């Protein structure tokens with residue numbers, strides 16, 4: 001059995017309920033240090049609620065959650081301050097503040113956790129994060145409404161990286177992106193994970209993302225994580241949802257796309273170039289030109305690319321108000 005240091009997140013017996021609806025019941029999950037863990041499950045199975053339970057935005061009815069070896073449930077904000085500084089979050093839909101520029105958005109967590117940082121340093125850090133996520137340097141002074149969907153995702157990622165986190169939570173980062181943009185975002189995520197040594201908790205419906213960059217995949221169904229492992233390991237299980245998901249037409253397309261992309265590009269365990277620049281590589285473009293990327297695996301994917309300004313307006317104090325999971 002792996003020792004405690006191998007796991008950056010441990011969840012045991014998690015139960016979440018909203019009124020009569022039980023979303024999680026007896027959910028267990030461990031996330032290994034340094035991995036990209038894909039989290040999949042049908043819409044409404046509780047992927048986002050799971051993420052929110054880990055980062056303290058949702059108080060579960062029962063269960064234990066440990067991050068970096070420290071329990072996070074039932075502790076107040078000041079007690080978990082040191083832990084919360086060590087993760088970054090890209091919420092579903094982006095949740096950028098529409099009235100702040102990209103640079104100001106990136107500065108939000110910095111100001112929250114380091115209120116004494118001077119303005120020049122805040123600007124410098126924000127510029128660095130903006131460029132690091134593949135945005136042009138002149139994106140900093142722009143407002144979210146002036147950016148494309150893909151650029152907004154990158155801006156959200158820049159903000160998630162503001163505090164140099166060890167652990168990154170990404171909720172549907174490629175939803176709403178075109179295939180080339182989605183592949184580029186995958187490469188960016190993987191490049192950052194490798195160069196910065198991040199652990200990534202990546203919720204996605206995107207089969208291509210799973211095949212391209214995830215080391216393991218956790219499957220949510222029946223209120224639990226029903227299986228976690230590499231894709232070949234999951235394929236060896238006989239759960240009907242897993243079989244339908246990976247072996248359905250979209251799953252087969254994703255495999256074909258990976259095979260066509262060839263060695264050196266994608267697939268956990270294959271050699272890949274660490275590359276924080278998100279430019280799509282020729283191999284990406286070649287496979288994507290054939291329309292092989294399996295985008296929008298579920299019909300509801302489109303709904304997730306809600307305009308940032310709307311997300312910010314409606315989320316109020318919750319996701320949009322916080323970038324690192326404080327209440």
Ligand SMILES: Nc1ncnc2c1ncn2[C@@H]1O[C@H](COP(=O)(O)OP(=O)(O)OP(=O)(O)O)[C@@H](O)[C@H]1O
Pocket residue numbers: 018023041042043044045046047048049050092300
């Ligand atoms: N604050 C809340 N109050 C009441 N019900 C909620 C709340 N948050 C989530 N739920 C419910 O919990 C269930 C799981 O929601 P969640 O957002 O985690 O789903 P998901 O797996 O992320 O779905 P999707 O793939 O569509 O993003 C849904 O039925 C949702 O309506």
Ligand SMILES: [Mg+2]
Pocket residue numbers: 047048049092171
């Ligand atoms: Mg969700």
